[in-house]
Amino acid sequence: MFQYAITRPPCPRITEGITTANLGKPNYDKSLLQHQNYVNTLQQLGLEIITLEANNNFPDSTFIEDVVLYTPEVVILTNPGAASRKGETALIAQMIQERFEVVEKIRPPGTIEAGDIMRVGHDFYIGLSERSNEAGFRQLIVILERYGMRGIPVSMQEMLHLKTGVSYLENNNLLVCGEFIHHDTFKHFNRIVVEEEEAYAANSLWINGTVIVPEGFPKTKLKIEQLGYPVVTVDVSEFQKVDGGLSCLSVRF
Numbered sequence: 001m002f003q004y005a006i007t008r009p010p011c012p013r014i015t016e017g018i019t020t021a022n023l024g025k026p027n028y029d030k031s032l033l034q035h036q037n038y039v040n041t042l043q044q045l046g047l048e049i050i051t052l053e054a055n056n057n058f059p060d061s062t063f064i065e066d067v068v069l070y071t072p073e074v075v076i077l078t079n080p081g082a083a084s085r086k087g088e089t090a091l092i093a094q095m096i097q098e099r100f101e102v103v104e105k106i107r108p109p110g111t112i113e114a115g116d117i118m119r120v121g122h123d124f125y126i127g128l129s130e131r132s133n134e135a136g137f138r139q140l141i142v143i144l145e146r147y148g149m150r151g152i153p154v155s156m157q158e159m160l161h162l163k164t165g166v167s168y169l170e171n172n173n174l175l176v177c178g179e180f181i182h183h184d185t186f187k188h189f190n191r192i193v194v195e196e197e198e199a200y201a202a203n204s205l206w207i208n209g210t211v212i213v214p215e216g217f218p219k220t221k222l223k224i225e226q227l228g229y230p231v232v233t234v235d236v237s238e239f240q241k242v243d244g245g246l247s248c249l250s251v252r253f
């Protein structure tokens with residue numbers, strides 16, 4: 001169960017965020033409202049929010065998930081693979097070091113963005129994407145094993161991050177899309193296939209028994225409801241324009 005979420009509101013330069021989406025530029029004012037609504041939803045689901053200041057030096061800094069990996073034994077500051085995002089770790093390092101007792105770091109040449117990491121209990125699936133490299137992966141495995149956990153590599157070619165295409169909904173249920181539908185690594189999960197036209201909804205978010213699904217993806221919403229989960233939807237269209245999903249907008253613990 002989660003008790004807290006760390007979030008950082010979008011900054012005006014979110015319009016310059018890295019993107020492959022071809023959906024136009026985000027509207028900053030609208031992104032602020034959507035972010036507030038996202039935060040309200042997390043609060044309604046029982047989470048206490050730790051809000052950091054928006055930072056206009058880093059257009060993608062609202063996607064705070066990528067720079068911190070929370071585990072119950074150790075919190076790991078990552079080293080993003082995207083050049084424009086590397087400085088985001090320093091922005092959050094002090095707060096993380098003050099709040100958590102055991103903190104480790106991914107160091108160059110290793111790169112990891114935590115959007116590539118999916119936690120299933122004490123197992124951490126690590127996507128080898130363009131943002132998370134072999135050196136980062138090796139460092140991460142060593143850290144996880146030192147604290148009694150396990151890292152499992154996941155080969156991938158198409159998606160930005162691992163969690164762009166898979167989301168763990170607990171109870172062995174895994175939302176899967178695209179290249180992950182038939183991926184050997186995930187064969188033992190109860191896989192719920194997200195159709196290509198709803199691919200964005202493959203990044204949905206389990207919060208203490210409820211699943212948050214992005215607004216506008218009715219087939220995926222229905223499939224999740226049919227598994228027995230209460231579902232709430234949140235409109236994050238402005239973040240979709242810069243390749244960000246629901247999970248990227250917070251660090252839950």
Ligand code: CIR
Pocket residue numbers: 017018019060063065066082085114115116160161163164242243244245247248
């Ligand atoms: C980026 O390309 O880094 C941002 N525009 C989007 C990051 C999304 N983060 C995530 O999936 N965890």
